[in-house]
Amino acid sequence: xxxxxxxxxxxxxxxxxxxxxxxxxxxxxxxxxxxxxxxxxxxxxxxxxxxxxxxxxxxxxxxxxxxxxxxxxxxxxxxxxxxxxxxxxxxxxxxxxxxxxxxxxxxxxxxxxxxxxxxxxxxxxxxxxxxxxxxxxxxxxxxxxxxxxxxxxxxxxxxxxxx
Amino acid sequence: xxxxxxxxxxxxxxxxxxxxxxxxxxxxxxxxxxxxxxxxxxxxxxxxxxxxxxxxxxxxxxxxxxxxxxxxxxxxxxxxxxxxxxxxxxxxxxxxxxxxxxxxxxxxxxxxxxxxxxxxxxxxxxxxxxxxxxxxxxxxxxxxxxxxxxxxxxxxxxxxxxxxxxxxxxxxxxxxxxxxxxxxxxxxxxxxxxxxxxxxxxxxxxxxxxxxxxxxxxxxxxxxxxxxxxxxxxxxxxxxxxxxxxxxxxxxxxxxxxxxxxxxxxxxxxxxxxxxxxxxxxxxxxxxxxxxxxxxxxxxxxxxxxxxxxxxxxxxxxxxxxxxxxxxxxxxxxxxxxxxxxxxxxxxxxxxxxxxxxxxxxxxxxxxxxxxxxxxxxxxxxxxxxxxxxxxxxxxxxxxxxxxxxxxxxxxxxxxxxxxxxxxxxxxxxxxxxxxxxxxxxxxxxxxxxxxxxxxxxxxxxxxxxxxxxxxxxxxxxxxxxxxxxxxxxxxxxxxxxxxxxxxxxxxxxxxxxxxxxxxxxxxxxxxxxxxxxxxxxxxxxxxxxxxxxxxxxxxxxxxxxx
Numbered sequence: 001x002x003x004x005x006x007x008x009x010x011x012x013x014x015x016x017x018x019x020x021x022x023x024x025x026x027x028x029x030x031x032x033x034x035x036x037x038x039x040x041x042x043x044x045x046x047x048x049x050x051x052x053x054x055x056x057x058x059x060x061x062x063x064x065x066x067x068x069x070x071x072x073x074x075x076x077x078x079x080x081x082x083x084x085x086x087x088x089x090x091x092x093x094x095x096x097x098x099x100x101x102x103x104x105x106x107x108x109x110x111x112x113x114x115x116x117x118x119x120x121x122x123x124x125x126x127x128x129x130x131x132x133x134x135x136x137x138x139x140x141x142x143x144x145x146x147x148x149x150x151x152x153x154x155x156x157x158x159x160x161x162x163x
Numbered sequence: 164x165x166x167x168x169x170x171x172x173x174x175x176x177x178x179x180x181x182x183x184x185x186x187x188x189x190x191x192x193x194x195x196x197x198x199x200x201x202x203x204x205x206x207x208x209x210x211x212x213x214x215x216x217x218x219x220x221x222x223x224x225x226x227x228x229x230x231x232x233x234x235x236x237x238x239x240x241x242x243x244x245x246x247x248x249x250x251x252x253x254x255x256x257x258x259x260x261x262x263x264x265x266x267x268x269x270x271x272x273x274x275x276x277x278x279x280x281x282x283x284x285x286x287x288x289x290x291x292x293x294x295x296x297x298x299x300x301x302x303x304x305x306x307x308x309x310x311x312x313x314x315x316x317x318x319x320x321x322x323x324x325x326x327x328x329x330x331x332x333x334x335x336x337x338x339x340x341x342x343x344x345x346x347x348x349x350x351x352x353x354x355x356x357x358x359x360x361x362x363x364x365x366x367x368x369x370x371x372x373x374x375x376x377x378x379x380x381x382x383x384x385x386x387x388x389x390x391x392x393x394x395x396x397x398x399x400x401x402x403x404x405x406x407x408x409x410x411x412x413x414x415x416x417x418x419x420x421x422x423x424x425x426x427x428x429x430x431x432x433x434x435x436x437x438x439x440x441x442x443x444x445x446x447x448x449x450x451x452x453x454x455x456x457x458x459x460x461x462x463x464x465x466x467x468x469x470x471x472x473x474x475x476x477x478x479x480x481x482x483x484x485x486x487x488x489x490x491x492x493x494x495x496x497x498x499x500x501x502x503x504x505x506x507x508x509x510x511x512x513x514x515x516x517x518x519x520x521x522x523x524x525x526x527x528x529x530x531x532x533x534x535x536x537x538x539x540x541x542x543x544x545x546x547x548x549x550x551x552x553x554x555x556x557x558x559x560x561x562x563x564x565x566x567x568x569x570x571x572x573x574x575x576x577x578x579x580x581x582x583x584x585x586x587x588x589x590x591x592x593x594x595x596x597x598x599x600x601x602x603x604x605x606x607x608x609x610x611x612x613x614x615x616x617x618x619x620x621x622x623x624x625x626x627x628x629x630x631x632x633x634x635x636x637x638x639x640x641x642x643x644x645x646x647x648x649x650x651x652x653x654x655x656x657x658x659x660x661x662x663x664x665x666x667x668x669x670x671x672x673x674x675x676x677x678x679x680x681x682x683x684x685x686x687x688x689x690x691x692x693x694x695x696x697x698x699x700x701x702x703x704x705x706x707x708x709x710x711x712x713x714x715x716x717x718x719x720x721x722x723x724x725x726x
Contacts, residue, residue, distance in 0.1 A: 013344060017293075022502055028286045058471070065468040071290040071310060074344045 001056035010049040011074040018072045035153030086156035089128040095145035096123045168328040169198040175304040185216035189236020191263025211616040217247020219338035219592030220258045224625030228594030231258040238276030250285035257316035266326040277535025289317030297330035309340040314347025315466040318569035351482030359461045366435035368510045375402030376440015378571040385488035395498040398426040403580040408566030420448040421560045425517035428572045431721035438462045442469040534633040534704040540564035551599040554586035554610030556640035560606040560710040590628040608634040618671040621697040632701045667697040679703035
């Protein structure tokens with residue numbers, strides 16, 4: 001069966017151990033996690049986990065049902081079944097030699113990202129977008145010399161008409 | 164009302180209708196045992212190993228039809244309970260296991276007898292809790308019982324730090340459980356049931372297939388009603404034995420790796436499988452690619468994850484088996500039964516041919532006892548009325564094949580996890596749950612040794628169980644695989660070094676009988692079953708007898724080794 005990328009938005013009880021129940025379910029059943037992001041929601045008793053996984057249609061059905069079965073899971077929303085917006089954010093520390101500074105700043109401009117820290121020998125660039133955009137930016141920065149990257153997993157929300 | 168944590172715990176357990184708990188004390192649980200002693204209406208069965216306590220609670224749940232309860236201490240007490248939890252998890256048995264824990268202030272400090280049992284048991288429980296706040300204790304216990312017993316049942320663990328048990332709390336009986344995140348759906352979809360009825364009507368080669376879910380939801384009657392109304396052939400998984408009467412003409416026998424030839428052939432050639440409360444595990448389906456290629460599938464299950472997991476389902480019905488089967492029976496009975504039997508004759512004839520050609524059989528011997536013969540005689544003498552527990556291996560399969568279960572909740576086995584050492588404690592738990600019933604444990608000489616210390620529990624607590632040991636001085640099922648697939652190299656399966664089981668019975672204050680003569684099997688069984696107290700009946704059986712028919716692992720279920 002064909003492998004697809006799925007983004008699941010999972011509302012869970014904001015309790016200790018819940019993340020471990022979910023990650024344990026994935027490792028125990030051999031499902032893969034591509035990225036995972038956990039955050040509070042407007043309701044302090046509830047957290048939202050955004051998870052990206054690559055699998056076929058048969059497996060995603062099992063994943064969704066197995067997640068539902070966990071007592072602390074409130075809802076499982078498959079955003080890829082509808083209209084959605086996704087973002088990832090990356091902080092990229094890149095070598096900024098004097099002769100390269102102008103070029104880096106031009107790229108930052110083109111990608112509508114920003115320089116959030118300037119040092120004697122490096123910039124830290126903040127870039128957000130879908131993973132394709134971030135990967136493209138990272139590729140362009142590579143020749144400049146990337147020192148370090150930190151990035152969030154994918155976060156996503158269903159659009160109004162996609163509810 | 165001011166109560167201690169221990170008092171609240173006992174109060175909440177009794178409120179569930181539980182009259183027996185199985186446990187073993189330790190430093191972290193002394194307060195609870197101290198409290199239990201004050202309650203004449205709550206029996207505590209002191210086991211000899213915590214694994215035994217959990218298996219007993221499992222079997223108690225099946226015969227008493229309430230949730231089973233075990234109580235063990237922190238650290239090793241808790242880790243010893245893990246196998247029992249995992250077994251109950253696989254078989255969907257409602258139990259609540261309470262574990263002691265070091266005081267909250269010490270948690271995470273590697274304290275003496277501290278273990279992260281909530282972390283350890285996450286994948287083998289339906290849910291688990293660490294109670295940190297004494298004011299939440301009552302509510303959590305109530306939730307634990309609710310989760311264990313509702314939806315697809317399963318084990319729940321509640322970890323109780325010593326200071327929580329000792330705390331004095333203002334107690335109020337919590338109201339009914341209301342959970343945002345857990346609302347099992349019992350009510351089946353009407354449209355799906357109408358579709359199911361239509362599919363049964365259109366089928367020419369239908370088979371009904373019962374699993375443990377039929378027994379758990381108490382749906383045997385409804386299941387049987389449909390089978391009889393439409394004259395449908397019936398098979399069952401190991402966990403489903405007893406859901407349909409084993410003496411009925413529509414009964415095909417068990418399905419799967421050691422199922423009957425006719426059951427496997429019927430499923431393999433069917434055009435409709437009407438399954439209820441099953442999960443199509445690998446021991447039933449064999450090679451999935453070759454499983455029932457022409458069959459459409461109707462599947463009723465309370466747990467949506469059981470549907471479409473291994474086998475594609477044409478008509479999924481998520482809901483309680485009893486409700487769904489009753490509704491489907493109601494829909495069918497609006498019409499004439501003949502509407503559901505069109506062009507059925509050829510199919511029934513074919514099944515009958517399979518039955519005639521290859522009935523379940525073994526070669527009788529006058530020199531050595533055949534293990535199948537012992538089970539057959541046990542069935543005859545007890546008239547099929549005993550509750551039979553099994554260990555795991557050949558003994559389990561022979562019990563399943565030759566004790567033709569008539570009624571639900573009479574066959575108690577560790578089906579999913581396959582725990583050797585299950586049968587004896589399960590027999591004790593079953594007896595505690597159903598004191599008026601005859602309880603027989605069918606065991607092998609290997610597996611009985613895995614929890615034989617529980618003989619002491621049976622004798623001390625006067626929970627009389629009758630143990631039939633089929634002694635072939637081998638780990639017989641593994642030996643059978645070695646014979647068939649490993650060139651008869653019997654690596655580490657020889658069990659000739661073993662205790663004298665008659666003396667072992669004697670040492671524990673039970674009674675032991677040994678029999679090595681086929682002519683005396685009946686006599687030994689009658690004597691053993693009629694002897695008061697706990698009894699071991701040891702039968703020295705044919706050493707290299709194998710369980711047949713058999714589907715080699717990974718093969719199609721229609722490719723059976725017959726002898």
